[in-house]
Amino acid sequence: MNSINPDLTGGGAPRCPQDDLPPDAATILVVDDEPELCRALCKLLTRNRYRVLSAGNGEEGLETLRREKVDLVLTDLQMPRMGGMDLLKAGQVVAPNTEFVIITGHGTIETAVDAMRAGAYDFIEKPFTTSTTVKVVSKALEKQRLLAENRSLRERLAEFKQVHDIIGVSGPMRRSLETARQVATSTATILLTGESGTGKEVFASAIHRWSERADQSMIRVSCAALPETLLEAELFGYERGSFTGAVGQRQGRFEAADKGTLFLDEVGEMSLTTQVKLLRVLQEGVIERLGGNRPINCDVRIIAATNSDLESMVREGTFREDLYYRLNVINIELPTLRSRGEDVLLLASYFLQSYNRKNGKSIFGFTPEASAALQGYSWPGNVRELENALERAVVLSKEDMIDVNVLPASVLGGPQRSENLDIGVGTTLKDAEMSLIQATLDSVNGDKETAARILGIAARTIYRKIQ
Numbered sequence: 317m318n319s320i321n322p323d324l325t326g327g328g329a330p331r332c333p334q335d336d337l338p339p340d341a342a343t344i345l346v347v348d349d350e351p352e353l354c355r356a357l358c359k360l361l362t363r364n365r366y367r368v369l370s371a372g373n374g375e376e377g378l379e380t381l382r383r384e385k386v387d388l389v390l391t392d393l394q395m396p397r398m399g400g401m402d403l404l405k406a407g408q409v410v411a412p413n414t415e416f417v418i419i420t421g422h423g424t425i426e427t428a429v430d431a432m433r434a435g436a437y438d439f440i441e442k443p444f445t446t447s448t449t450v451k452v453v454s455k456a457l458e459k460q461r462l463l464a465e466n467r468s469l470r471e472r473l474a475e476f477k478q479v480h481d482i483i484g485v486s487g488p489m490r491r492s493l494e495t496a497r498q499v500a501t502s503t504a505t506i507l508l509t510g511e512s513g514t515g516k517e518v519f520a521s522a523i524h525r526w527s528e529r530a531d532q533s534m535i536r537v538s539c540a541a542l543p544e545t546l547l548e549a550e551l552f553g554y555e556r557g558s559f560t561g562a563v564g565q566r567q568g569r570f571e572a573a574d575k576g577t578l579f580l581d582e583v584g585e586m587s588l589t590t591q592v593k594l595l596r597v598l599q600e601g602v603i604e605r606l607g608g609n610r611p612i613n614c615d616v617r618i619i620a621a622t623n624s625d626l627e628s629m630v631r632e633g634t635f636r637e638d639l640y641y642r643l644n645v646i647n648i649e650l651p652t653l654r655s656r657g658e659d660v661l662l663l664a665s666y667f668l669q670s671y672n673r674k675n676g677k678s679i680f681g682f683t684p685e686a687s688a689a690l691q692g693y694s695w696p697g698n699v700r701e702l703e704n705a706l707e708r709a710v711v712l713s714k715e716d717m718i719d720v721n722v723l724p725a726s727v728l729g730g731p732q733r734s735e736n737l738d739i740g741v742g743t744t745l746k747d748a749e750m751s752l753i754q755a756t757l758d759s760v761n762g763d764k765e766t767a768a769r770i771l772g773i774a775a776r777t778i779y780r781k782i783q
């Protein structure tokens with residue numbers, strides 16, 4: 317066993333020679349009132365390529381913490397004037413980003429445990445071996461680095477949210493945001509295009525909020541959700557008896573959005589007949605309720621959105637060219653998440669905070685493996701998919717960091733499993749149940765606890781059923 321033996325290192329004041337260390341070497345402060353032990357630790361840590369500072373008691377150590385940027389403090393517990401426990405408490409205030417490891421002698425284990433409760437990362441017991449010391453130190457520094465990284469991500473996010481509440485710093489996102497800001501105050505019609513889940517609705521709301529119509533309502537109509545007649549009734553309203561079921565009269569969404577904004581979502585799904593009617597309204601600025609003959613003036617700002625390729629629909633004759641040009645006065649194309657890699661971690665942190673709040677959790681960040689997996693994935697479902705992955709991760713995580721084990725299998729680059737099970741009619745309930753259990757287990761790499769939570773059953777039920 318390679319034990320640190322203070323007697324072998326000679327006496328005198330501890331000095332730590334620092335020859336050609338890498339510029340990013342972590343800084344460790346060793347605080348011990350035994351000069352020999354202090355020197356031995358300094359020597360060991362310097363040899364392991366750390367920048368080492370030393371202090372002979374807690375007060376001196378605290379002074380150093382005030383002056384220097386220290387990543388890790390390695391401190392003895394019992395020292396004259398200020399002991400390790402007091403140094404820990406005061407140090408956490410003056411240097412909140414610094415980690416602490418406690419050195420304990422015989423009979424001070426209980427205090428060491430108290431120190432860990434107070435926030436120290438770990439403790440090492442005298443006499444300690446070089447390998448234990450190096451291992452504990454490198455783990456504590458890794459934790460310190462991760463905390464610092466995640467903290468800086470959170471700070472960046474907070475700074476960002478003060479500016480506006482759409483998260484994104486990447487070039488493509490900045491360009492879309494800039495256009496949105498510029499055109500928000502005009503009354504020009506805007507067409508938002510982009511894949512599903514890229515944030516078209518988020519943008520529509522933001523443009524409305526930034527516009528001079530912000531104190532009026534933004535009314536959303538999904539052109540995909542309703543069959544033709546109902547969509548027209550919804551948009552333009554109707555007079556009594558105008559169609560079967562029209563028992564009274566009703567104001568349409570155009571009228572409701574008067575002086576405000578009308579958000580026509582999934583506009584590519586609108587039938588050709590309704591397109592003609594919409595075009596007329598846009599050209600003339602007046603609407604007529606179904607079954608009515610009184611023109612009603614409407615001062616409405618239109619924002620339309622679609623994830624279809626309207627240009628090719630125009631070529632195929634399924635979308636009217638004249639309507640297309642009316643809507644596409646200003647086009648804002650929302651970038652896919654895979655084209656804005658820089659934003660992935662920022663958005664992930666944003667959703668982590670928001671689902672922490674919703675679930676009463678305090679997970680503070682991501683392990684390096686989880687960060688790499690999130691950044692390496694192509695996100696075909698864009699921001700919505702990322703948000704769902706984060707919600708799931710927060711709910712499933714038992715640790716204070718999101719690790720790969722709570723990320724969906726697809727994100728980890730594992731075999732892409734089908735979301736749907738192929739269970740034909742004729743399958744017994746028992747077999748169907750087994751297939752679902754098996755598929756769920758596969759999707760979480762065989763983790764029975766997690767599978768049970770997803771299925772909403774007790775883990776022991778899974779154990780029993782797969783036996």
Ligand SMILES: Nc1ncnc2c1ncn2[C@@H]1O[C@H](COP(=O)(O)OP(=O)(O)OP(=O)(O)O)[C@@H](O)[C@H]1O
Nearest residue numbers: 482483484511512513514515516517518623699700
């Ligand atoms: N930049 C962003 N910042 C924060 N949250 C975002 C951002 N972009 C999208 N989201 C979130 O992602 C989800 C999907 O966004 P949204 O509904 O706006 O997408 P969409 O483009 O309208 O998708 P679809 O075409 O499927 O309707 C929402 O929960 C939204 O809050």
Ligand SMILES: [Mg+2]
Nearest residue numbers: 516517581621
């Ligand atoms: Mg949408």
